[in-house]
Amino acid sequence: MANSGPYCGLWRPARPADPPVTERHRSLVLTQLLNLEHSARSIRLDVRKLTVLADSDEGIVPLLRIGSGENWVGYHLVAHLALHRYFTLHQRPVPRMLLLDQVTQPFYPSEVAKDSGNPDLIRSDADRNTVRGMFELMYRFTSDLAPNFQLIVSDHANLPDQWYQDCVRYNWRNGDALIPQDWIDEHAG
Numbered sequence: 001m002a003n004s005g006p007y008c009g010l011w012r013p014a015r016p017a018d019p020p021v022t023e024r025h026r027s028l029v030l031t032q033l034l035n036l037e038h039s040a041r042s043i044r045l046d047v048r049k050l051t052v053l054a055d056s057d058e059g060i061v062p063l064l065r066i067g068s069g070e071n072w073v074g075y076h077l078v079a080h081l082a083l084h085r086y087f088t089l090h091q092r093p094v095p096r097m098l099l100l101d102q103v104t105q106p107f108y109p110s111e112v113a114k115d116s117g118n119p120d121l122i123r124s125d126a127d128r129n130t131v132r133g134m135f136e137l138m139y140r141f142t143s144d145l146a147p148n149f150q151l152i153v154s155d156h157a158n159l160p161d162q163w164y165q166d167c168v169r170y171n172w173r174n175g176d177a178l179i180p181q182d183w184i185d186e187h188a189g
Contacts, residue, residue, distance in 0.1 A: 069106030
């Protein structure tokens with residue numbers, strides 16, 4: 001994803017009057033952009049248990065107890081992006097790419113909707129906004145780290161927005177597939 005201007009990234013360059021922004025604050029902003037459960041509170045990664053933890057009025061809530069597929073996907077996405085941002089900015093020996101598959105799966109109600117990728121078939125306006133928000137977040141994140149990071153997403157979603165379409169490299173529909181049928185036929189039995 002190409003950088004389209006000095007402020008296209010999720011985090012614009014700091015100005016002298018800006019207060020310092022911590023990585024924890026950035027992760028909190030990411031969760032709020034996706035309207036995740038408990039996103040108004042502190043969110044962190046427990047590296048010993050490899051899980052996301054959220055503060056709530058009842059205490060600390062591990063990801064296992066945070067309901068809905070939307071929250072699970074959202075928190076996993078934010079955790080991966082936060083980790084990759086840290087690895088990239090601190091020159092850690094981790095590949096500068098992330099491959100994500102089916103991040104919008106919890107938002108599409110049927111196989112017909114998934115096959116079309118049409119965001120109008122998602123069950124509610126809130127879900128459509130969340131799907132768009134997830135892709136905007138990934139776009140901004142990648143633009144912010146360009147050219148030092150690559151994000152590959154395989155998904156049914158097919159948003160009409162021009163910035164989204166500019167990022168699509170392959171659209172496997174109507175018989176076109178990641179693994180062509182003739183390869184399968186050639187190696188079957």
